[in-house]
Amino acid sequence: MTVDLTKLVHNAEDIGFSDLSKVGLRGQKDEGQVCTLISRDLSGSDDLNVSLGRILPGQHHLCHHHPDASEFYVVIAGTPIVHLNGVEHRARPGDGIYIPRGTSHGITNDTDVVVELVVGMSKPADWEFVSDE
Structure with missing residues (x-):
């Protein structure tokens, strides 16, 4: 079996980051990069x-929230506030945060340090994003 590394291996420096593009219930812009x-x-x-x-x-x-997918965050750098169904958690590097489908969640970076995360979804694409604010 031949392995096509061009499909299986990707690097963030080569791809680059893009700004988040969702809009909140009052027209506010979602912030962050992915x-x-x-x-x-x-x-x-x-x-x-x-x-x-x-x-x-x-x-x-x-x-x-995502009615059709669960999500996780792994904090690599920074200490953001992670919002989980109205509860705030001050995260730190090394935290793994599981977000079951339907759970309201968001992140606030109220510090002077860039927050870096690994983010995973239980679907490969096309999950629903429902704004809660």
């Missing part, structure tokens, strides 16, 4: 999506 590394389109994945995320100082990733 670089997708594993997905249906990039890798042919049929069961998950993995990205690197960045929340810059002062940014807020809108509270939202």
Whole structure:
């Protein structure tokens, strides 16, 4: 069996980050950046999506939920506030945070340090984003 590394291996420096593009219930812009590394389109994945995320100082990733997918965060750098169904958790590097489907969640970076995260979804693409704020 031949392995096609061009479909299986992706690097964030090569792909680059893009700004989040969702809009909240009052028209506010979602803030943060994402670089997708594993997905249906990039890798042919049929069961998950993995990205690197960045929340810059002062940014807020809108509270939202996914009725059709669970998610996780692994904090690599920074100490953001993670919002989980109205409860705030001050995260730190090394935290793994599981977000069951339907759970409202968001991130606030109220520090001067860039927050870096590994973000995973239980679907390879096309999950629903429902804004909660």
